[in-house]
Amino acid sequence: xxxxxxxxxxxxxxxxAHGFAYASALGYxxxxxxxxxxxxxxxxxxxxxxxxxxxxxxxxxxxxxxxxTQRVWGTEPWGKLERSAEMAHDVGAEVVVVHPPFRWQKExxxxxxxxIAALENSTGIRFAVENMYPWRATKKRGAEMYLPGWDxxxxxxxxxxxxxxxxxxxxxxxxxxxxxxxxxxxxxxxxDGSGSAKDEHLVxxxxxxxxxxxxxxxxxxxxxxxxxxxxNTRRCNSREEREADLRESLAFARExxxxxxx
Numbered sequence: 001x002x003x004x005x006x007x008x009x010x011x012x013x014x015x016x017a018h019g020f021a022y023a024s025a026l027g028y029x030x031x032x033x034x035x036x037x038x039x040x041x042x043x044x045x046x047x048x049x050x051x052x053x054x055x056x057x058x059x060x061x062x063x064x065x066x067x068x069t070q071r072v073w074g075t076e077p078w079g080k081l082e083r084s085a086e087m088a089h090d091v092g093a094e095v096v097v098v099h100p101p102f103r104w105q106k107e108x109x110x111x112x113x114x115x116i117a118a119l120e121n122s123t124g125i126r127f128a129v130e131n132m133y134p135w136r137a138t139k140k141r142g143a144e145m146y147l148p149g150w151d152x153x154x155x156x157x158x159x160x161x162x163x164x165x166x167x168x169x170x171x172x173x174x175x176x177x178x179x180x181x182x183x184x185x186x187x188x189x190x191x192d193g194s195g196s197a198k199d200e201h202l203v204x205x206x207x208x209x210x211x212x213x214x215x216x217x218x219x220x221x222x223x224x225x226x227x228x229x230x231x232n233t234r235r236c237n238s239r240e241e242r243e244a245d246l247r248e249s250l251a252f253a254r255e256x257x258x259x260x261x262x
Contacts, residue, residue: 001224002218002219002226002257003030003057003059003227004028004029004030004229004250004253004254004257005023005028005029005030005031005032005059005226005227005228005229006019006022006023006028006030006031006228006246007019007031007032007034007062007189007228007229007230008020008031008033008034009034009036009062010022010229010230010231010232010246010249011233012234013234014239014242015038016034016038016040016041016047016050017040017050019031020050020051020053020054020056021054022242022243022246023054023056024055026243026246026247026250027250028056028229028250029056030056030057030058030226030228031051031056031057031058032058032059032060032061032062032097032226032228032230033060033061033062033087033091033093034062035061035062035063035064035069035072035073035084035087036064036066036068036069036072037068037069037072042064042073044086044090044091047091048091051091057092058088058091058092058093059093059094059095059226059228060093060094060095060096060097060128060187060226060228061084061091061093061095061096061097062096062097063080063081063084063096063097063098064080064084065077065080065081065098065099065101066099077101077105077108078108078115081096081098081127082119082123084096085123085125085127086123088125089123089125093125094126095125095126095127095128095159095186095226096125096126096127096128097128097187098116098127098128098129099129099130099146100112100129100130100132100146100147100149100150100152101146101147102145102146102147103144103146103147105147106147109147109148110147112147112148113148113155113156113157116129116157117158120158120159126159126186127159128159128160128161128186128225129152129155129157129159129161130152130161130162130163130166130189131150131152131153131160131161131163131166131167131170131172132145132146132150132166132170133167133169133170133172133199134150134169134170150166150170151170152181153177153180153181157184158184159184159186160181160184160185160186160187161185161186161188161189162174162177162178162185162188162189163188163189163191164189164190164191164193164207164209164211164214165191165193165199165200165201165202165207165230166193166199167193167209168193168194168195168196168200168207168208168209169193169195169197169198169199171195174209174214175214175217178214178218178221185223185225186225187225187226187228188218188225188226188227188228189228189229189230190204190211190215190228190230190249190253191203191204191207191211191229191230191231191232192204192205192206192207192208192209192211193207193208193209194207194208195207200232201230201231201232202231203249203252204229204231204249204252204253205248205252211252211256212252212255212256215227215256215257216256216257216258218257219256219257219258219259219260220259222259227257229246229249229250231245231246233245233246
């Protein structure tokens with residue numbers, strides 16, 4: 001059955017440990033660990049202990065391939081992915097979420113598609129490549145910042161991730177993207193966006209992406225991956241306000257991801 005998970009990035013600036021605590025207290029099914037600047041998130045033993053303490057499984061590890069995590073676990077990108085796979089294996093996660101290379105990472109980008117396939121074969125871990133977006137310098141012009149491209153449906157990846165906030169920036173129809181991907185869609189970052197140039201990561205239902213309709217589509221296709229809430233709560237003024245957003249997000253996912261009865 002599809003699990004509804006919480007990304008630890010959703011509680012930033014609180015810690016990875018707080019992410020597990022929120023997920024457990026609110027009734028999430030699983031946690032996605034964002035490997036980032038929080039030192040605890042980089043330690044496999046600590047992450048495993050959090051999972052065991054809160055009795056909540058880890059469904060995915062997000063590799064440190066963001067712009068702000070370029071120096072986490074070193075600067076060699078393939079080494080980062082190998083360590084991500086090792087963490088995933090040790091904590092019982094089946095998926096590593098990874099962003100496509102930046103345009104200036106030419107050597108990494110050149111071999112990325114084949115390299116991802118090779119890593120999956122050698123590690124047994126699914127590397128779900130995430131959709132990104134053009135960087136918009138103006139309302140009319142965008143800059144291609146990713147290679148081989150920001151849309152994973154245009155490449156032969158075996159496993160992919162759809163993020164609704166990223167799709168909002170790109171003005172992508174997420175249902176059409178999911179249809180193009182078919183069974184290659186392995187993982188979802190449930191969030192929302194208004195369509196501006198900002199990566200907003202809104203609570204689902206507060207943007208323009210018809211997150212409810214997207215969940216309905218996934219349910220109708222018997223999607224079996226994880227639906228992970230990845231929202232931005234940095235503007236919350238208190239833990240109570242952050243908890244309310246996390247609770248609302250979980251309720252939204254449970255309400256709208258309903259598998260039709262035959």
